[in-house]
Amino acid sequence: MESLRFHTVMVSMEASHGTWAVKDGNFRIFEEFAIRSKANVLLNTKVISVSNITEFDSFGNDVHKYAVETEDGIIQVFDEVVLAAPLRFSDIVLSFPAQHYKRDYHTVHVTLVSGHANPNYFGRSDIEKLPVFIVTTGYPLAQNFPDGQAPFETFSVHRILENGETVVKIFSPNKPDEKQLDQLFLNRTWTYYKEWQAFPQLYPVEDMDFPSFILKANEQDEFGIVYPGSFENFVSTMETQTISGKNAARLLHEKWCSKNIHCKKFGDGWGDY
Ligand SMILES: Cc1cc2nc3c(=O)[nH]c(=O)nc-3n(C[C@H](O)[C@H](O)[C@H](O)COP(=O)(O)OP(=O)(O)OC[C@H]3O[C@@H](n4cnc5c(N)ncnc54)[C@H](O)[C@@H]3O)c2cc1C
Structure with a gap:
């Protein structure tokens, strides 16, 4: 799976309940x-650049390596680099043009609220009769909402507190204003808002190029x-990123274990999950 070319993209609707x-x-x-x-786990250590470098082994042969620079100014040299972060937001400078690998992302507005939901807003007389998971629709079926747009995409009750308040998670197309929340x-009693660059924009077009799984400085590398x-x-x-991580490990295993280095068979006690 070295380069990806699909004609479709996928989303899933997670039920929000029964999750742990x-x-x-x-x-x-x-x-x-x-x-x-x-x-050697280095948390809170931001990588700022990854450069392709060439060293020479004891026979004078070229050996390709990577110089990885972190925000604290330290540069370390590695045989391989696995970049497990979105290129667009990682702010990592590569030693070759990578602009075309940077995809647009979809912004998700998440608001968490602890309080009492208003059953009247949902056309119910009693809060007990309010569904715990409400999903809205979009154009053209949203014309009954003000401005023709639903104020939220999902409204889900995540917890009922001892004082009777519920903790609700709202996903919305924009940041909800105080009036909408009221x-x-x-x-x-508590409102928390966070904006996420959640996932790459899913354009429903045919023949779309995705960034390659292997980012090469030169195509012939x-x-x-x-x-x-x-x-x-x-x-x-x-879940799918776990598979992607396994694919990264497999590619590196294949590369290094084809060099007569003694390796375990891929999947023997590592990579099986
Ligand atoms: C609001 C929201 C809801 C979601 N809901 C679900 C869900 O219900 N179920 C589901 O399966 N998925 C869900 N997802 C998607 C899921 O979170 C992603 O698919 C997954 O986290 C991607 O994993 P990743 O390891 O590729 O990248 P990330 O989880 O994004 O990890 C990248 C890591 O790299 C670090 N990093 C970035 N730049 C640098 C740098 N320069 N130097 C060092 N470190 C860096 C970041 O701090 C981060 O820890 C949701 C995402 C969002 C935003």
């Missing part, structure tokens, strides 16, 4: 993966920077 989370945050799973792999809720983030252009989920 790790206490303190799901990021702990991945941090623990990295720590248990005995990797219409949706009888009272709000045998190998390059491994870019699992490119798979997000086809489908953007945590």
